[in-house]
Structures are given as C-alpha cells and as structure tokens.
Amino acid sequence: MQAQKSIPMPPVEFDLNLTHTLVPLKDMSESHLLALLSNASQETVCAGQSLFVAGNYDGQHVYLLHGDVSLVAGDGLRTRVKGRSSLFPIAHQQPRQVTAIAETDCSLVRINSEQLDKLLTWSEVADYLQLNISRERDLDEDVDWMMTVLRSNLFFKVPPLNVEQIFSRLIPQVVYAGDVIIRQGEIGDQCYFIKEGEADVTRHQDNKREHLATIGVGRCFGEDALVNEAARNASVIMRTDGVLMRLGKQDFYRLLKEPVVATLAFNELQNTIAKGAVAVDVRSEEEYSEGHLPQAVNVPLNILAIKSRLLNKENTYLFYCDTGRRSRAAAHLLAQQGYKTLALDNCAQLFTPQAQLIHLTDTQNYLLRDGLAVAGK
Template structure:
C-alpha cells in the first residue's frame, strides 16, 4: 500500500498509537491493513475480531448500533473516533460502515509490541554489583577470575531464582561459541535471538549517544550475562556488544530461554492462590504508561510504569506480594522479571480475576 494513503497526522493522534515513538510509525503501519467497506457493511461485532484487533476510523463515518432504536453516527471529528472503535462494543451491538468509510486495522499484539519498544529505554547488562543482596567483597574479580565464570553467574540475581535442576538444564543447553577480539556479538536495533553468558574474555557494550547512557561504554567480564530483557519484552537490542578480547561466549536460543528460564518464572495466580495471600500484603501493579492507565485500568491497581520500576527497584517492599494486573502484556512479564530478580515476591494475574484489595 502506497505511503500517501496513510494520514499519519491522524494516526499519530489515535489512542494508544499516540504513545508509540514517531520513528516507529512506519514500521507499525507496515503491519496494518486499510479497508474501505461499502456503506451498511459490518465493520465489527462484539465477540468477533474486536477481541484480537484494533479498528480505527481514518475517514468518513460509521454507525454504532446497539439496537434498532439506539444508533449513533460517528465521524472523524467525534472524540470517540480517536479511540479504537472496539471500545464502543462494551455494551454489545455492532459498528456499520457509513459513507466514504476507511478503517485501519492492527493486531492488538502488534500494538502492544510497539508500545514496549517505545518504552524500552535501557540496555540492561548484569554486573555483580547490580544485586543489592550480594556484597561486593563476595564477588570481587581478580586476574584469574574468568576461569570461575560459573561461580560468578551462580551468585547473580537471575541464578538466585532458578532451581538447581533448571540450572543444570541451562548449562547443558547453552552453546559455546569462540570469538575473536573485535567481533560483534549483537548490533543495536537488531531483534533479540539469544541470551548470552560470557564464559571467558572481555566484552564491551557500546551505547547510542542519543540513548539513556549517552554514548557511554561498559565492560563485561566472565560470568556476566546480557540480552535477556530483549527476549522477555520482545524488544530490539538497545546497544552493540563487541568482544574486547578473544573469548568464549555461551548462548541460549530464544525458544530455549523461554522454556528453561522464563516460563517457570511466569506463574499466573489462580483465584484460590490469590485468596491465600493476606489481603494487606497484596499490591496490584499496572505497568503500562500513565496515559494508558488513565484511559482505563483494573480497580485497585496502582500505576508503576517500567521506567519507574527500573529506577526505583530498591524502594519496593519485601513484605508485599506484587501482582501484575491483567492487560499489561509483555511489559507485565518484563516487570515480573525485573522485580523477581531484585528479590521480590511477584506474580502475574489470570485475566478473568477480579480485584478486591489494594496495597
């Protein structure tokens, strides 16, 4: 579809597309479809594609029909047209095409992914002093420490939350790759395909001058791991990693990472399990952006976007049980991953559960 068809100014005003970074808009539209249904044709009905897609009115008008008597005409000047048409169907009914109607359709999962990409602001590499529980003196690295990469890794925040049997499975599945000085391990903006564990040598993380680290570089030594957050949140790489010396890098494919490491951590609480947590200790988190939270959220859930969680990890309470509210998608999984590595009790919530308590 030719570029001039897209009214980017209008698309950039639509919720929640208006929360997506402008430089990602073309990539988003490459996965969108635009249709021009004839007047009177059904655009969406409750229970159809509305559950998996967003539908937006780009031109013309539509008619929302709740019943034969209850009808509402919506054009592009109406405030309701700035939101997905799917929201009209909360009480039932259908949306019919009107004159000169143009409908933009996007998969909800695609929109969620681009929201995650927009919000992703930090490339996370794990040094042993990132863990507030571990004393630096316990993991001091000397000149020969690279031979003990496994000892360093076993003291990491990630390994602390992996059962011994799973660690053995991880070590068996990880693939060793010998690299030469100057070889690029990952490139900025590339898709996440592997989890990496440095076994021997030194690597350097190079960040963008326009990113949160303002072009700073970081050194990784044996036992450091990286690349995990891009796999959890399904976001592009936010830095380039280059070998600063010859070395050995262990890598785990995305599918194996999800099976061995991620899935066991992503426990969804059943209603019965939820009720077993003392009510004063339940703390519900909505980790979407503030504008998304204000647009609508589950009752009793407090808004803690990913950027806030990263910055204030040390301020959460070990006395609480944190429960990620439904609807947070991949960002909810990333929030769980970050909080769990920091030593907190955190779970996902089943989609159909009701919220009945607060922090």
C-alpha cells in the same frame, strides 16, 4: 450478518505524528512503531459498510481516523463515534460486542492485536533497559550500540523477558574488509550483530551473484537459519573492517525460551489483595484512567525503571495488564532486582465485558508512597 469488504487504499506512508497519538501506540519507540505499521493496513470504508460484526473474533485493533461510525448493540441501541473523538481502538472487546457501521465515508487503521502487544512490550522493555544501562558509567561508550541492538530485527523473534541475558552471552570478533562471515548453503551455528563496520549480503542464483543489501551497526544477521534450522540462504561479506558480536546456537535457543515467572491464579486475586499485596497496573496512563482494579497504582512498563525506586522490597506486588505480556515482563524484571512480585495469570479474564463491570470499576488515581498505594489528589 457478515462484515462487508472495505476498499484497501494504495500503499501509503503512515502519518507518524497521527499514529503516535493513538493508545497504546503512543508509548512505542519509533523503530518498533514502524515495524508494527509495516504490517498494518489503512483503509477507506464507505457509508453503510460495516467495520466489524458483533460476535466475531478478528484479532485486530481498529482505530477510526476520520468519519462517523455507529456502534449497534444486540438490542438495537446505537452509539455514535466520531473520528478522533477517542484515541482508543473502537469497541475493542473480543468477541465483538457490537456491530460497527460507517455512517459516513471513513478512514481507519487495522492493526494485528497480537503483533501490537508483542512489539509494545518489546519497546517498553527496551525503554526500561535504556534507563538502567545509562546509569552504569562503565557502559557509557556502549550505550548507543546496546540500544541499537535492543531495537534490532532479532528481538522481534525473542521473548522480551530474556533481553537482560543477551549482552552477557555475546562474544566480540574483530573482522576485516573481505572476510566472509557466513556462506550460502552452510548449516548455521551462530548469529551476529554488527557493532562496528558494514557488510554486504549476497546470494548466488543462476550462476550469478546478486547483491541483496548493505547492513550496518546494530543489524543482526544469520538468525533465520537458527530459527528455521535450515541452511544459510545468503552470504555475508564484510565491506569494511569492523567488530562483530557473536551469539552461539545454544545461547540463541536459550533466548527463545520464556523464563519462569511467579504467577497468581485469577481466582486468588481478591484474597491476595485483601492480604496486602499491592496491585500494579502496567498499562498506559490513558488505559488505567478508563478503569482499574480497586486501589491499583499505575506504573507503565516503559517508566518502570524510574518508578521502581518507590517500591518496597518488603511488600508483595501483583502486576497486571490487558493481555499479561507487559505485566509478566514487569514482574520478571523487578524480581531480578530483588522485589517480591507476582504476575496475574490469565489477565484477559479481567477485561471481558462482565468482569470489567465487577473488577475494573475504580477510576480514582493512586500513587505509591512508602511502597504502598495511597489515593492521589
């Protein structure tokens, strides 16, 4: 059976109040959520059409906004899902375990799962750094600009584990109105962030100069030529006096490489926990409450900076999530603070239908006390 074609809706603005209630989108900053939704699709599916088919890999989070859907298992068993009855994506295992068929006309949102995971991790790491940066009094004047940088266009291309390195590698450069910062056709050897001022982006084509955009504080430019190792495809000229922060080519390439994170093989999971390692689930509270590892505590990545004070540097902490991206980030960030951390390798194995029935059966809430997990009330 093939999924039937749905009817794409004309381009519309997503209702942020609505999408910001969905799990795990609710934990994303507005800038990262908007970047995610720019590539998402909102669709209408007519009664009788299928949303997805059992056995398929589609790499999507599918959220039902309105209408009724039947989830049909291989044995013919049907389960009805009503729009907004759940804030989670519908029957999210890959490959699909059931076929979803619209019982009524439905509206839904489809989001690329890989992009969601990347932007969610980036957003939550930025939240972690914002809390840490705000505690450093000598950075008070730069907090707003630094947070703008962390939510800039560059960081959708750089692994989030490297974000702590960025500010130590930036070199300030005072510039003046009319200065040509990069020229179309040149080979790029650095990229820039605008700390103060504005610049115009222009392109020469058919003997004419075309104005493409005016960019301001927090915007990164020049990175495409470094990523693609190509000539500059536009010129950037300062519109006003200002200050740029320059990042050299070699430093940029270092940021593209994932740092080494200590990991634990999946087959060593039970033994490591039995030896006293504390399991830490860094997913959202809603995801955690659906089922987690026995006696695992919930420390969502976006509040890691607050909760880290409850950890003990004498204990070992094993981090996990549904894909491994958020947990690797958490393990890396806390290892930098001197904690003993491990990230569970191949986390996705935990979330297969069979493994969930074995490993993720605990729904009790656990808290950190003296660095250890204790049952919550």
